[in-house]
């Protein structure tokens with residue numbers, strides 16, 4: 001290194017030139033007192049006060065109305081359906097009645113109120129569904145909140161013969177809308193919420209390839225030719241239900257649908273319990289497992305004699321998980337699913353037959369119905385590996401058939417009441433696991449109480465079992481002949 005003094009002189013000279021150039025160029029191009037905001041092709045220069053920027057011109061740019069209430073000392077911003085309220089000097093913003101904490105407070109200014117870029121982006125534009133994107137001359141306001149509050153999304157899918165039901169369960173109520181994308185995928189948009197996939201989400205479906213979140217929407221990649229057929233929202237818990245299936249015409253003629261049956265759709269009878277699971281046991285030694293099988297055989301014979309195809313979900317002595325029973329009915333495309341059971345009560349005086357259909361909200365019609373559901377849901381629990389998540393999904397299958405299930409339950413119970421001369425026991429609703437997955441009208445019939453000595457001995461007789469079968473068959477036929 002030689003001539004250090006000369007090097008220093010050159011540095012000073014270069015710095016001076018840059019300063020002079022800067023001094024002559026800067027004022028014309030960059031106004032240190034304003035910053036440009038663009039929206040939808042229009043731009044405005046907004047006054048700047050130190051690190052804060054006037055708020056009202058920015059709101060005006062996107063077409064949001066801002067009104068100052070002198071009495072309350074607050075600004076009320078109206079944008080479409082949204083109402084946003086903030087107070088100069090306070091780090092709080094109220095969005096549609098909900099309080100948001102902010103990083104810093106807006107301050108009174110010559111133009112009314114000024115705020116930091118962060119406040120404008122995160123606390124004002126964000127809740128209105130916008131964000132700021134930096135551009136060379138300032139900022140562009142674009143749709144899509146950057147700092148939307150997260151919403152956790154749990155996904156589950158159930159494959160049926162021709163369609164897949166995909167359920168996105170949200171941890172809070174937000175607006176979510178599904179639509180098909182041009183490249184054949186599906187996207188779920190979230191209004192003012194940032195979707196995060198629950199880390200526990202494990203999706204198994206032959207029609208869904210992947211499910212991801214980009215922080216603003218959920219992207220669903222489907223198998224070839226599979227697309228969105230339909231979607232809707234449900235509450236409690238908030239859910240987006242998507243029906244996926246074949247959407248594009250296939251060049252070759254569609255092959256015949258493969259189902260495990262030939263002939264007309266059967267009535268599927270499910271004899272409750274089975275295998276090691278005996279269900280309720282009477283003092284006489286008669287157990288529910290054997291009783292339901294016996295009634296199922298009589299019912300099957302009765303229905304066949306009336307010209308119906310019938311299938312049973314299990315053979316004698318065979319055990320089966322609760323949800324597998326409806327899966328069989330679904331696979332066979334059954335027209336009706338009837339699960340047969342016998343009840344038990346701590347009060348030996350309780351007797352009579354009851355017919356249940358599914359309750360979707362986990363609520364039983366009364367305490368006794370809840371107790372019955374609890375008893376039946378525990379049956380074969382050890383062999384049933386399904387999670388709560390699966391059950392949420394399965395009950396959606398029955399949701400579509402719920403009105404028909406209620407009609408079937410009434411038709412069957414009416415005949416049982418006539419047979420048993422019953423008045424008080426009747427049609428009830430309870431969250432039965434065995435009914436949850438059925439995509440067709442589905443009921444659970446408790447043919448009587450094994451805990452009642454008189455009824456137990458009656459239930460043990462072939463005549464009574466046949467009479468029950470006839471009553472149930474007549475109820476089914478009455479339902480089938482309804483318009």
Ligand SMILES: [Zn+2]
Pocket residue numbers: 272273279280288340341342376379
């Ligand atoms: Zn049972």
